[in-house]
Amino acid sequence: MLKVGLIQQHLSCGTVGRDIRLYGTVTSTNDVLKELAKAGAPEGTVVIADEQTAGHGRLKKSWFSPPGVNLYASVLFRPAVPLREVPGFSFITSLAAADAIALEGFSPAIKWPNDVLVDKKKVAGSLAECASSGRRVDFVILGVGVNVNVAPAALRAALGEAARAAGSLGEAAGREIDRNVFAANFLNLLDKWASVFAAQGLAAILDAWRDRDILTGRRVQVRGEGKADEGRVLGVDREGYLVLRDPRGARRRVLTGEIRLAD
Helix, strand or coil: CCHHHHHHCCCCCCCCCCCEEEEEEECCCHHHHHHHCCCCCCEEEEEEEEHHHHHCCHHCCCCCCCCCCCCEEEEEEECEEEHHHHHCCHHHHHHHHHHHHHCCCCCCCCCCCCCCECCCCEEEEEEEEEEEEEEEEEEEEEEEECCCCHHHHHHHHHHHHHHHHHHCHHHHCCCCCHHHHHHHHHHHHHHHHHHHHHHHCCCHHHHHHCCEECCCCCEEEEECCCCCEEEEEEECCCCCCCECCCCCCCEECCCEEEEEEEE
């Protein structure tokens, strides 16, 4: 079982995790933390839940969140950054998740913007939500869902055909992963990458993210509300936008949309 005391035993971070709120069942950890943030919760406040009934990622896609097996967590930041840098700042979530997964013996990769893959299967995703006043950022919530020990049969039952692209760390490792240790590792690493951002700026985060990127050079489809667009990925720009070259040779910046490999 997840327990605050057991997580804290493995914490070594400075800001993230000073206040950890552990819940049984919530709609989503981002929802809970959003209300705490509006009430004045300090930076570094963490909300963790054992189960989510309405967990979701980008584009409102639901995130299967069964009880007792995974990690669902959200962390509050109040960064003094321009609003345009928030998308790039959110990359610290996938960096921390990838590094925590690497500590379990895997070689994870990141698929823009914040999906983490092991053996080509998605095991983690994240959602950044921002509140601002004009151009001033009031707070940023970074939420993460990691398939730690969920069984393949449960994924198939919940996701159907989509389960073919999903996996869990326990399945890949052939053993049960300690969720308390994993949660602490993730929080420690998120604190580390937030410190890198504060000291070195967005460029350092993007450089580290590019080292784990699997899309650059690949041909992809970008699916939004309209028809799908296709292009070759050139990488990410200095603000974290995905940059494509379309079949006519024109460059395009992408901030939202579902990315699918086309080659």
